Amino acid sequence: MIDIEVRSLSVGYDQRRTGERISAIEDLSFSVRAGKFVCIVGTSGCGKTTLLNVVAGLQPPASGQVLLGGVPVAGPGRERAMVFQTAALLPWRNVLRNVTYGLELQGCAAREARRAAGEMIALVGLAGFEDSCPHELSGGMRQRVNLARALVTRPDLLLMDEPFGSLDAQMREVMQSEIERIWRQTGQTSLFVTHAIDEAVFLADEVIVMTSRPGRVKAVVPVDLPRPRPHSLKKSAAFHAVEDELRDLIQAESDPLPSRLSRMAAV
Amino acid sequence: MTSSPKSRKGLLSSLTMAVCLLLWEWLPRAGWVDPFFTSSPSRIVHAAAWLFARGLWQDIAVSLNEFGLGMLLAIVLGVLAGVLLGWYRTLDAMFEPFVTMFNAMPRVALLPLIIMWLGIGIASKIAAVFLGAFFPIAITVMAGVRTVDPDLLRCARSFCATDWQVFRTLVLPTCVPYLFAGMHLAVGRALVGVVIGEMLASQAGVGHMINQASTTFQTDKVFVGVILLTGFGCILTAALKQVGKGFETWRPQK
Numbered sequence: 001m002i003d004i005e006v007r008s009l010s011v012g013y014d015q016r017r018t019g020e021r022i023s024a025i026e027d028l029s030f031s032v033r034a035g036k037f038v039c040i041v042g043t044s045g046c047g048k049t050t051l052l053n054v055v056a057g058l059q060p061p062a063s064g065q066v067l068l069g070g071v072p073v074a075g076p077g078r079e080r081a082m083v084f085q086t087a088a089l090l091p092w093r094n095v096l097r098n099v100t101y102g103l104e105l106q107g108c109a110a111r112e113a114r115r116a117a118g119e120m121i122a123l124v125g126l127a128g129f130e131d132s133c134p135h136e137l138s139g140g141m142r143q144r145v146n147l148a149r150a151l152v153t154r155p156d157l158l159l160m161d162e163p164f165g166s167l168d169a170q171m172r173e174v175m176q177s178e179i180e181r182i183w184r185q186t187g188q189t190s191l192f193v194t195h196a197i198d199e200a201v202f203l204a205d206e207v208i209v210m211t212s213r214p215g216r217v218k219a220v221v222p223v224d225l226p227r228p229r230p231h232s233l234k235k236s237a238a239f240h241a242v243e244d245e246l247r248d249l250i251q252a253e254s255d256p257l258p259s260r261l262s263r264m265a266a267v
Numbered sequence: 268m269t270s271s272p273k274s275r276k277g278l279l280s281s282l283t284m285a286v287c288l289l290l291w292e293w294l295p296r297a298g299w300v301d302p303f304f305t306s307s308p309s310r311i312v313h314a315a316a317w318l319f320a321r322g323l324w325q326d327i328a329v330s331l332n333e334f335g336l337g338m339l340l341a342i343v344l345g346v347l348a349g350v351l352l353g354w355y356r357t358l359d360a361m362f363e364p365f366v367t368m369f370n371a372m373p374r375v376a377l378l379p380l381i382i383m384w385l386g387i388g389i390a391s392k393i394a395a396v397f398l399g400a401f402f403p404i405a406i407t408v409m410a411g412v413r414t415v416d417p418d419l420l421r422c423a424r425s426f427c428a429t430d431w432q433v434f435r436t437l438v439l440p441t442c443v444p445y446l447f448a449g450m451h452l453a454v455g456r457a458l459v460g461v462v463i464g465e466m467l468a469s470q471a472g473v474g475h476m477i478n479q480a481s482t483t484f485q486t487d488k489v490f491v492g493v494i495l496l497t498g499f500g501c502i503l504t505a506a507l508k509q510v511g512k513g514f515e516t517w518r519p520q521k
Contacts, residue, residue, distance in 0.1 A: 056425050075427075082425045088418040092440050092517045101436070105426040135519040153426070 001034040002069040002079060002156040002189055004055065009064035010214075011050050024050045026214035027064070032206070034069075037183055037190045039200035039207045041246065043254045047215030048193040049085070052161050055191060056082050068157065078106055081150035083160040087142035089134040089149075095121065096130040098145050102153045113152075120152040121145075123182060140171040147179070151186065158183075160192045164199070173231055176202055180229055197250070201242045202229060209246060212253045219249050306486045311494065314487035318476070327495070329471040333389055334461050337396025341453060345401050346446065349408025350438065359409075370406060374398045375463050387468040395464035399456030404449040411445030412438055447511035454503050458496055 011025040024047040032038045040048050053059040055066050057076040066073040068080070081102065089098045096117055103113040121127060124144040134142055143163055150158060160179075164172045180203055183190060194200050200207045201223055209218045223242055225233060233239050288308055295302035302310060315323075352359045352366070378395055385391040415437050423433050465474025473492050480488035 058421060058424055076425050078427060080425070082422070084418060084422060086418050088416075088422040090419060090436070090440070094517075101422075102426040105423060105428045105432050105436070133517045135517070 001187070003034040004032040004157065004189065004191070005067040005070075006030050006051075006055075007064050007067065009051075009054065009066065010062045011047065011054055011059065012062050023214040025054075025061075026216060028210075028216055029064075030208055030217050030220065032189060032191065034189055035187055036205045037192065037203055039192045039194055039204035040210060041194060041197060041200050041207060041250060042210030042215065042218075043212045043250060044195060046210045046212050046253075048195075048210060049161055051210075051215065052082070052159050052191065052193055055157075056080055056159050058082075078153065079156040081153045081155035081158055083143075083147050083150045083158070083163045085161045085163065085165055087134070087139075087146040089142060089145055091134050094131050094133055095126060095137070095145055098134065099148045099152055102149050106153060116152050117148070120148040123151070123185075124148045124178065138171075139167055140175060143167065143175060144178075147182075151182065154186075156188055158188050158190045160190065162193055162195065165195075172196075172199070177231065179203060180227070184227060197243055197246050198234060200246065201225075201239060202231075202234065207242075207246060209249045209253075218253065221246060221249070302486075303484070304486060306490050310487045311490045314485075315491045318488060318491055323476070323491075326471055326473050326476045329389075330461055330465065330473040333392035333464070333472065334396055334457060336389075337393040337460065338400050338453070338457050340393065341397045341400035341404055341457070342450065344397075345404030345449065345453075346408050346442075348401075348405040349449075350412055350434070350442070352405070353409040353412025354438070366402070366406065370402045375459065378463060378467055382464075382468045387470065392461060392464040392469065392472070395460035396457045397460075399458075399460035400450075400453035403452035403456060404446065407445045407449030407452070408442050411442035414445075415441045443514045444511065447507060447514075450507055451504060454500055454507070458500050462496065 007029055009025055009028045010023065012021050012023045014020070015022050028047075028051065040051065042048055050059065054061050055068075055073065057073050057080070068077075090101060093101065096114065099117040099121055100108075100110075100113040103116065104110070108116075118130070121130060124147055126141060126144050126148070129137070129141065134145070137145070143166075146163065164175050167175060176199060179192075183203075192200075192203060204223050207221045207223060209221065210216065211218045221242065225238060225242075291305070292307050292309060294300050295305055295307045306314075352362060375395075377398065378391075381394050381398075382391045385394055419437055420433065423437055428436070461472070462474035462477070465472040466478040469475045473495055477489050477492035480486075480492070
């Protein structure tokens with residue numbers, strides 16, 4: 001378990017064509033207590049993925065810092081693992097060898113890696129598919145492999161970047177339940193980026209709403225719903241109340257369609 | 268007919284082949300063309316038997332040796348250069364003009380120089396093979412390195428992968444099909460290197476034999492050499508294709 005503290009973080013990148021400096025995140029601060037499940041929502045392009053990349057140590061900040069358990073992030077680390085938006089599986093490796101990939105890179109002994117991976121494959125519901133290749137799996141199954149590869153390294157902090165973004169509605173719901181169940185078992189601090197509001201409410205202890213670019217924290221909304229959370233919870237008044245609150249916050253940030261249309265008409 | 272399209276294709280192509288061979292045999296016999304210039308399949312078989320009885324094996328061994336060593340050198344250094352130039356932008360910027368220049372130049376034009384430097388022995392032939400085979404391999408591997416999936420790279424980095432681990436687990440597997448495509452191209456170029464090298468200056472080898480035979484107007488023997496080289500090229504290309512397929516079993520079937 002590890003806590004996160006993000007202190008006045010700013011991240012920018014150079015636009016390749018114009019050479020202009022674009023500010024993706026500006027003066028962003030928040031903290032996450034150890035063992036909490038926190039979702040980050042915001043309009044597209046608000047720097048959610050950038051934030052996750054910085055916490056993962058894959059991208060350096062322009063200023064400010066991210067502290068994990070009081071230690072500043074200076075690069076990728078073994079106590080963190082990331083679940084990617086695209087499954088990012090090695091196409092020439094079977095499921096088992098994809099799940100052992102992270103362990104292998106971290107220098108874990110092959111036999112031990114295979115044993116741990118076997119258990120994790122069962123936990124994400126893929127027992128019997130150890131020898132399948134990624135192209136033989138459905139999108140949902142690939143994301144389970146992606147998740148298992150991160151979980152098997154036993155991270156103190158799990159970073160998830162819209163892992164269910166490319167799945168259909170049914171598969172999304174199944175995977176949400178799986179994540180919630182697995183997280184209750186493993187209990188690591190989790191940072192989950194999504195643009196689906198109901199997904200955030202269903203999973204999170206706390207939802208961080210970001211402003212549109214450059215990204216800052218607009219609000220932190222606690223979700224006090226009991227766990228375990230069945231899908232029937234999505235029909236409850238308490239769930240709708242949080243969902244509505246979040247929707248209002250996000251809608252205030254997005255460029256509304258009518259105004260965009262009227263601007264186009266003016267041109 | 269209940270044959271599959273594949274066997275039908277095989278039947279048709281062997282039929283055309285047979286007709287051509289028959290024409291080649293029959294036209295000189297009927298007196299329509301002069302066998303002094305065109306030779307014929309039966310004459311070539313005779314010449315081959317005669318040559319093999321008189322030490323053609325040694326010429327073949329010499330050529331194979333030159334080809335094998337040159338090709339090995341080209342594969343090792345070609346992969347190394349391809350990976351380095353594909354991965355490090357600075358190296359690419361430094362050496363890009365050389366690669367472009369050497370790849371565009373008709374490299375056989377360098378052979379007289381190489382023979383001056385390395386003599387008429389095996390070293391100059393190895394260099395000739397190497398010059399032919401190195402660039403297709405280096406250039407295809409370079410292209411392969413650049414196609415490494417950035418999502419996979421990000422994933423490997425997130426698990427604290429070292430440069431060597433990234434190379435071994437991502438770059439190398441991505442490059443395999445490119446390497447095979449490069450070697451496929453390289454076989455033909457390498458054979459050109461062997462033959463021209465031997466024709467220009469040598470004391471043995473299939474190219475040397477062809478040259479000797481042609482200066483004394485022994486068409487049959489020239490054809491024996493040409494057919495040997497063609498057969499060798501075809502067999503090697505087919506073998507490469509087969510080995511390459513072995514690395515591709517994970518790809519979805521079309």
